[in-house]
Amino acid sequence: MSITIQKRELPTVIAEVGCNHKGDLDIAKEFIKTAVNFCGVQNIKFQKRHNPTLLPEDQYHAPHPVPENSYGATYGEHREALEFSIEQHQELKALCDQLGATYSTSVWDIPSLKEVIGLNPEYIKIPSATNTNYDLLEIACVEFPGKIHLSLGMTTRDEESHILELFRRHRRVQDLILYACTSGYPIDPSEACLLEVTRLKQSYDNEVHAIGYSGHHNGIALDIAAFTLGAEFVERHFTLNRTWKGTDHAASLEPDGLRRVQRNLISCAAALTHKPSEILDIEKPQRAKLKWSN
Numbered sequence: 001m002s003i004t005i006q007k008r009e010l011p012t013v014i015a016e017v018g019c020n021h022k023g024d025l026d027i028a029k030e031f032i033k034t035a036v037n038f039c040g041v042q043n044i045k046f047q048k049r050h051n052p053t054l055l056p057e058d059q060y061h062a063p064h065p066v067p068e069n070s071y072g073a074t075y076g077e078h079r080e081a082l083e084f085s086i087e088q089h090q091e092l093k094a095l096c097d098q099l100g101a102t103y104s105t106s107v108w109d110i111p112s113l114k115e116v117i118g119l120n121p122e123y124i125k126i127p128s129a130t131n132t133n134y135d136l137l138e139i140a141c142v143e144f145p146g147k148i149h150l151s152l153g154m155t156t157r158d159e160e161s162h163i164l165e166l167f168r169r170h171r172r173v174q175d176l177i178l179y180a181c182t183s184g185y186p187i188d189p190s191e192a193c194l195l196e197v198t199r200l201k202q203s204y205d206n207e208v209h210a211i212g213y214s215g216h217h218n219g220i221a222l223d224i225a226a227f228t229l230g231a232e233f234v235e236r237h238f239t240l241n242r243t244w245k246g247t248d249h250a251a252s253l254e255p256d257g258l259r260r261v262q263r264n265l266i267s268c269a270a271a272l273t274h275k276p277s278e279i280l281d282i283e284k285p286q287r288a289k290l291k292w293s294n
Contacts, residue, residue, distance in 0.1 A: 010269040014043040015238040019082040039259040050111035086115040128153030141170035153183030181214040186251035
């Protein structure tokens with residue numbers, strides 16, 4: 001596989017709050033304010049589930065598989081404790097609008113998708129877990145006019161082809177952002193498989209809107225690499241405190257980490273260029289002082 005590195009625009013960083021807010025609307029609003037005002041990140045994403053639709057009845061009423069991470073006596077109660085109503089999502093969107101930021105959410109099922117469409121967000125996200133719910137994808141293509149972001153974690157190439165064909169059939173492939181992703185929380189760097197960014201660009205860059213990278217690794221080095229390989233969107237899970245109860249916090253960045261991702265991507269975007277002249281202005285004094293003269 002050949003890799004071509006080119007100058008490109010600064011990628012869009014998305015702070016994936018998910019359910020790290022612990023079901024507390026005030027904490028969720030603090031996430032938005034921190035992302036915008038401290039981290040310099042203008043895209044904040046949550047999650048929306050209709051748990052009775054999403055979960056089989058036996059799973060809904062079963063204990064949480066990791067009890068120390070549970071917010072309820074059963075897995076269903078746990079999920080409901082972390083869920084916001086659509087009216088609360090409207091409040092989150094209004095705060096984003098007020099701060100000049102962009103609100104979005106991942107939709108995990110058809111009832112959630114239909115509710116979120118009513119909020120008219122700029123884009124929605126289809127998580128890896130839901131990208132083979134083809135009925136949901138059909139509704140998104142037909143009823144949602146904005147951009148559709150879709151992760152390809154734990155997805156076979158046949159499933160990927162089916163997804164792309166569905167979007168082509170609905171003439172929506174130009175509105176699709178595909179994310180390279182490994183579904184683990186957290187993952188080892190060897191499991192990030194960043195060359196998937198390159199594969200997706202080589203396969204689909206001429207027809208989809210963009211290629212992104214959704215990272216579940218610790219640290220921030222791989223985000224820079226993903227951008228260098230061509231990711232135009234970089235999504236990272238975001239928490240205010242990695243010690244809070246819950247499965248996603250361990251794969252999330254705290255505010256200083258997210259701020260460093262944004263800062264380092266700005267620097268990398270500025271650096272990713274050819275020399276505009278053989279001798280740069282900053283080099284001329286050094287050349288006059290140090291260069292060997294024949």
